[in-house]
Amino acid sequence: MKSVAERKKSQNIAEYLIYMYQMEDLIRSYQGDIKEMDQFVVSKYPVSDEEKIDISVWFGELITQMKSEGILEKGHLSELNKHVDELAQLHWKLLKTDATYFETYSKAKPLIIEAIVQAEGKDLGNEIQICLNGVYGLLLCRLLGKKVSDDQLKSAEAFGEVLSFLSLVFKKGF
Numbered sequence: 329m330k331s332v333a334e335r336k337k338s339q340n341i342a343e344y345l346i347y348m349y350q351m352e353d354l355i356r357s358y359q360g361d362i363k364e365m366d367q368f369v370v371s372k373y374p375v376s377d378e379e380k381i382d383i384s385v386w387f388g389e390l391i392t393q394m395k396s397e398g399i400l401e402k403g404h405l406s407e408l409n410k411h412v413d414e415l416a417q418l419h420w421k422l423l424k425t426d427a428t429y430f431e432t433y434s435k436a437k438p439l440i441i442e443a444i445v446q447a448e449g450k451d452l453g454n455e456i457q458i459c460l461n462g463v464y465g466l467l468l469c470r471l472l473g474k475k476v477s478d479d480q481l482k483s484a485e486a487f488g489e490v491l492s493f494l495s496l497v498f499k500k501g502f
Contacts, residue, residue, distance in 0.1 A: 329351070349464050459488075
């Protein structure tokens with residue numbers, strides 16, 4: 329698990345963020361109880377006992393971090409929020425300097441505005457957080473077997489293009 333996270337972090341920061349959102353939600357579904365996670369999650373991984381210990385330790389560290397940051401019920405780890413902020417800074421820079429990015433973002437902008445309007449005053453965070461939430465929401469619907477609307481697919485695709493572009497530039501070091 330840790331190696332999966334580290335690989336995603338080095339290769340595609342947006343995928344890493346979405347993966348870590350999944351891990352936070354997985355931990356929440358077990359109320360941060362590492363014993364239950366070991367029994368019902370870690371024990372089911374098709375890996376060696378040694379690797380299961382490493383996975384359990386990693387989850388334990390995440391649980392400790394989530395508890396210390398007060399996000400065991402909702403929110404995201406401060407490290408993840410920092411990366412979202414970095415992507416948002418990159419987003420604003422590219423909007424001013426990269427015509428290709430501006431064109432990619434222009435396809436997503438009306439869908440971002442629509443998400444803000446539908447939120448009816450609820451703070452959704454910056455535009456990059458909205459894109460991440462849109463893609464993650466689609467993933468959750470699929471994982472839970474819920475019907476995905478054409479509008480959800482359209483939004484997630486546009487948001488994904490923005491995130492992919494940003495991740496590529498982020499990887500190169502902005």
